[in-house]
Each structure stands twice: as structure tokens, then as C-alpha cells.
Amino acid sequence: MLVKIPAEGNSFLDRRDPRARILLALFGSFFLAPVHEQSAAVFGLALALALALLGKLPWRPLLKRLAAINFFLLFLWLSVPFIQKGETFSRAGVDLVLLVTLKSNALVLWLITLLSTMTPAVLGYALEQLRFPSKLVFLLVFTYRYLHVAVEEWAKLLTAAKLRGFSPRCGLRAYKNMGNLLGMTFIRSFERSLRVHEAMLLRGFTGVFRPVSSFRFSAVDMAFLGVIFLILSGIWAWDKLAE
Helix, strand or coil, X not given: CCCCCCCCCCCCCCCXXXXXXXXXXXXXXXXXXXXXXXXXXXXXXXXXXXXXXXXXXXXXXXXXXXXXXXXXXXHHHHHHHHHHHHCCCCHHHHHHHHHHHHHHHHHHHXXXXXXXXXXXXXXXXXXXXXXXXXXXXXXXXXXXHHHHHHHHHHHHHHHHHHHCCCCCCCCHHHHHHHHHHHHHHHHHHHHHHHHHHHHHHHCCCCCCCCCCCCCCCCHHHHHHHHHHHHHHHHHHHHHHHHC
């Protein structure tokens, strides 16, 4: 979901301090996740769409990510309205699933817009500057950076097994082979991590992120952060008053 989406050009969000964008992602999750009213969720989704427009995100990859989320929400639409309160078809169930759908799309769009246009290095340095635990930051950044390497290793091993006649199916022998392939994937990933660590040490890595450019909160960043915070507070207050 949070795989990097390149923005179209130098957008307004690209010029904002990464720390401000991370704080906005946290604020949005804090204020939008607990809302109980559909109207408040609609306002949150509208705000997320406005940020996406400011970020100039390409709509095709963005819609693909939203489609993946809504595919899982489809199962809620096919089940919850028919089991809520023991009725054959419940209006309360429809309202509940609609609320979940609105909030899910708002939150996913919110996080994608604010975080997915940053590189792993920038995201990690910004989190460290915000005093997040260093070990957690390193785990997040390197998982983000090298997850595709583990996927490539798995694909190579699976291809090699298929060339030797292996066919994935239900059966004790197939399960045993899949377990061996998974174990080899972990071993190769571990060996790759050792090589990456050695390469970083040879380049002078001391456990601290050293970005190419420095971050600095500007007056525009502070104003932008304040305006969005006020809007989110208004959505939260609207939700409380509408209950």
C-alpha cells in the first residue's frame, strides 16, 4: 500500500518538511479512525482527496491501491448486512459497512498521499528527527527497502523448483518442499543482510542516518500543519456533536 508513488513534478506537498507530513499522517489517523458518523467520515475523505490533489499523485497507481483495499471491503458488503442483529437484511448493517468503507478509504488515501511520495531514507531520517525509537526506525526503513529482495529470492527458488518438476499442490510432499523453499528464502535473506551490513560499515555507517539535505520547518510548514490540524479538530468535533 505504501510502496512509493512518484509525484508528478514539484508539488506543494513535495516542498513541505517531511516531519510535518509525518505529523499530519499521525494526526489524521488519530482523528479520523474513531469517528462514528458517516458525515464526519465523508468530510475526512474529502480532506484526503484535497491533499491528494495538492500532492499531484498519479491517479492510476493510486486507484489501484484503493481498489485493493475495496476488494477486501467487498466481503463486508456481502456479509455484514445479512447477519447484523439476526435480520435477513439490516439497514444498520449497511450503515456500519458504509462507515467502515468511508473511513478505510479516507485513511488509506491520507497515508498514501502523505507518506508514499517520500523515499525510505527521507522517511527514516524524519522519524529519527521526531525522536522515534532508532531500532524501530531501522527495522521499518530496511524492511521497506529490502522486502523486494526477499520476494526476488523466493521467485528464483520457486522457478528453479518448477524446472525440476515441482508442482504446488495439496499434499505432504508438496508441503515439505514448500517449507524447504521458505527456509532457503530466509537463509538467503539473512546472508544478504550480513553483506549489506558489512557494506554499510565499510562506508562509515555508525548507526545514525545522514541525509544529503537537511530539514527545516518553514513558516508555510507551520501554517499548513496548523490549518490541517484545525480542520481535523473540526471533523472530530462535528462527529461528537452528531452522536
